[in-house]
Structures are given as C-alpha cells and as structure tokens.
Amino acid sequence: xxxxxxxxxxxxAALLLLAAAAAAPxxxxxxxxxxxxxxxxxxxxxxxGRLLGFILRMQNEQDSxxxxxxxxxxxxxxxxxxxxxxxxxxxxxxxxxLRIEDEILDPQQLMYTDQQFLNREETRxxxxxxxxxxxxxxxxxxxSGGDGSSSGTIATYAAGGPYNPLLDTSRQLGQDFEALSKLxxxxx
Numbered sequence: 001x002x003x004x005x006x007x008x009x010x011x012x013a014a015l016l017l018l019a020a021a022a023a024a025p026x027x028x029x030x031x032x033x034x035x036x037x038x039x040x041x042x043x044x045x046x047x048x049g050r051l052l053g054f055i056l057r058m059q060n061e062q063d064s065x066x067x068x069x070x071x072x073x074x075x076x077x078x079x080x081x082x083x084x085x086x087x088x089x090x091x092x093x094x095x096x097x098l099r100i101e102d103e104i105l106d107p108q109q110l111m112y113t114d115q116q117f118l119n120r121e122e123t124r125x126x127x128x129x130x131x132x133x134x135x136x137x138x139x140x141x142x143x144s145g146g147d148g149s150s151s152g153t154i155a156t157y158a159a160g161g162p163y164n165p166l167l168d169t170s171r172q173l174g175q176d177f178e179a180l181s182k183l184x185x186x187x188x
Contacts, residue, residue, distance in 0.1 A: 038154055041090050042163070046173060048093040049166045051100060052079075053176035054116040058109060059183060065109050069188070074104045076184040083181065086162040 055075065058065050067075065078096055082088065101110060157163035168174040 044090045045093040048097050049173035054113045056180040072188045076188045079181045088164040
C-alpha cells in the first residue's frame with residue numbers, strides 16, 4: 001500500500017512538473033505577445049517625437065517653410081505640455097499629432113513633414129522594429145531602433161508608471177525634442 005502511494009505521489013509530482021514545463025512557454029509567448037502589442041500601441045508617442053523632429057529640421061533648413069509667430073507660440077505651448085507630462089499616453093500623443101497636423105501646420109509644411117516620414121520609411125532597415133517609418137540618425141529618429149523603447153520602459157508604462165521618451169536626451173527623439181523646445185523658446 002505504501003509503495004502504491006509513493007508511486008502515485010511520484011507520478012502526480014512528475015505530471016505536475018510536466019504540466020508546469022509545458023505551460024511556461026505558453027505563458028512566455030503570451031507575455032511576449034502582450035509586450036509586442038503594447039510596443040505597437042506606444043509607437044504613436046514615438047511618431048509624435050519624429051514629427052517634432054521633422055518640424056525642427058524644417059525650421060532649420062527650409063526658409064520658405066519657416067513657422068509663423070502663431071505657429072511658434074502654439075508649438076511652444078504644446079512642447080511645454082509634453083515637458084510637464086511624466087506619462088505621455090498614446091491617446092494624448094495622437095491628439096497632439098492631430099492638433100499639429102490639423103491646426104498648426106499649413107499645407108506646404110504638412111507636405112514637407114509627410115515627405116520626411118516617407119523618406120524615413122524608404123530608408124528604414126527591414127526588420128528593425130514595428131515602426132513603418134525610419135532610419136536612425138535622422139531628426140526624429142531614435143537611436144535604439146524599432147520604437148526605441150526599452151523593455152523596462154514599456155514594463156514601467158504597463159505597470160502604470162511614467163513614460164515619456166521625448167524627455168530622454170540620451171535618445172535621438174529626446175535630443176530633437178530638446179533642440180526644438182529651445183528653438184521655440186527663443187523664437188516665440
């Protein structure tokens with residue numbers, strides 16, 4: 001009888017271990033899929049940063065497309081809102097992009113920024129991430145590829161913590177945002 005119980009316990013323990021081992025990859029895949037979905041959702045925040053980087057390039061390189069006083073003031077107000085945002089959500093980033101595109105930039109300026117996004121997409125390294133637009137090193141691009149977000153930053157966002165890659169001056173998005181903010185402060 002004791003031998004049978006030992007055998008049952010041993011078999012039960014082995015089956016539980018096998019079940020746990022089989023479930024682990026499924027859980028890892030689920031967590032990975034969740035992180036990929038979150039990374040894709042957060043891409044709009046990076047797109048906002050790229051748009052602002054393209055506006056910086058336009059202001060510095062295209063005299064015929066220079067921002068007017070009202071545009072400078074409106075963009076400066078928006079940049080100050082970004083600067084005060086510890087947690088820049090995809091919804092808020094989307095609203096900001098729409099405001100820039102619909103209310104601040106004129107049609108020629110919008111064509112310029114759209115062309116910059118297209119150029120970035122054409123020169124993007126295949127497989128470098130979920131972004132449909134980009135090469136590292138161009139204004140608005142991020143230095144770490146893909147959406148430029150580290151897993152830790154995304155994990156912090158997923159846990160309800162801060163997320164604002166535009167304030168991270170160790171990355172190209174942050175450098176471009178900082179330069180644009182300074183330019184807007186000086187010219188507004």
